[in-house]
Amino acid sequence: MRKLRTLLALVAIGSSMGMASYAAAAPQSKETIAARSATPLTTDELFQLYSNRSWLWKDGAGYFLSKQRRFIAATGRGSAGSYGVGRWFLTDPGKLCFKADWHAKSGSAPALTCFSHRKKGGVVFQKREPDGEWYAFKNAPIKAGDEYRKLRPGDYVSASLKKIQSRLSASR
Known part of the structure; x- marks a missing residue:
């Protein structure tokens, strides 16, 4: 049971890290790009x-x-x-x-x-x-x-x- 919880925690951490990198790589609108500068x-x-x-x-x-x-x-x-x-x-x-x-x-x-x-x-x-x-x-x-x-x-x-x-x- 303890190993299962550890495995689930690692999967959750990996998933959230993957989502963060996906969000950072998501295409941005031309308005967002223009507004940044x-x-x-x-x-x-x-x-x-x-x-x-x-x-x-x-x-x-x-x-x-x-x-x-x-x-x-x-x-x-x-x-x-x-x-x-x-x-x-x-x-x-x-x-x-x-x-x-x-x-x-x-x-x-x-x-x-x-x-x-x-x-x-x-x-x-x-x-x-x-x-x-x-x-x-x-x-x-x-x-x-x-x-x-x-x-x-x-x-x-x-x-x-x-x-x-x-x-x-x-x-x-």
């Missing part, structure tokens, strides 16, 4: 990119207020809706983060979300930290499919947030 955005560039803009998502949005770096977000509708309230902040090199307390019918919980940004030749690359993949966030000139097109000046969140807050308060 790109320059991180400065805090000024990030501030200009996000300040007083709403990032529209599939089922909601997040708003980055410049005043006190407040962050608000709302997703979903009706009893399935949730909202987040917190702060956004910038760190060098090239990272945007927002930390919010998220509220839903089931309760509330804090969450921290970060995105790294780099630029090369007029293209801004972005990836969600820690495990996201690099992709072209903003091209020059801007393309129809750029995620950057979902960043809109103004507050697209407050009205939805108030409705969800109201529904959640009534259900408690």
